[in-house]
Amino acid sequence: MSPALKSVKALNWNGLDGNEVLMITYLDPHFMFSVLFSDAFDDLSQKELKELLSLPAVVLEDLQTIVAYTFESNLAHDLTDPQPVFYDMLGVNDEDEEDE
Numbered sequence: 001m002s003p004a005l006k007s008v009k010a011l012n013w014n015g016l017d018g019n020e021v022l023m024i025t026y027l028d029p030h031f032m033f034s035v036l037f038s039d040a041f042d043d044l045s046q047k048e049l050k051e052l053l054s055l056p057a058v059v060l061e062d063l064q065t066i067v068a069y070t071f072e073s074n075l076a077h078d079l080t081d082p083q084p085v086f087y088d089m090l091g092v093n094d095e096d097e098e099d100e
Contacts, residue, residue, distance in 0.1 A: 008022065009023050026063050028084075029060045030060070033056045033059075
């Protein structure tokens with residue numbers, strides 16, 4: 001599996017020896033629901049569509065709760081506030097593009 005596809009990754013962002021940041025990643029449920037269910041949107045009533053569109057926020061909150069519980073309760077580590085991070089999930093970089 002490509003390192004870019006891992007959900008848990010140790011990062012060295014300050015250039016010093018060692019990995020000072022552990023990044024937990026997951027796909028944004030808003031994105032996933034829109035991709036996975038977009039073909040069904042036309043077949044849903046307005047009420048069903050409204051209910052479906054409320055689910056991604058609930059899923060996101062659950063994901064954040066699971067991560068927070070794991071680190072704060074079991075490992076006694078403080079977490080920074082969740083924030084979006086964008087990176088190439090396919091692992092394509094400049095070197096890969098040059099090889100093609």
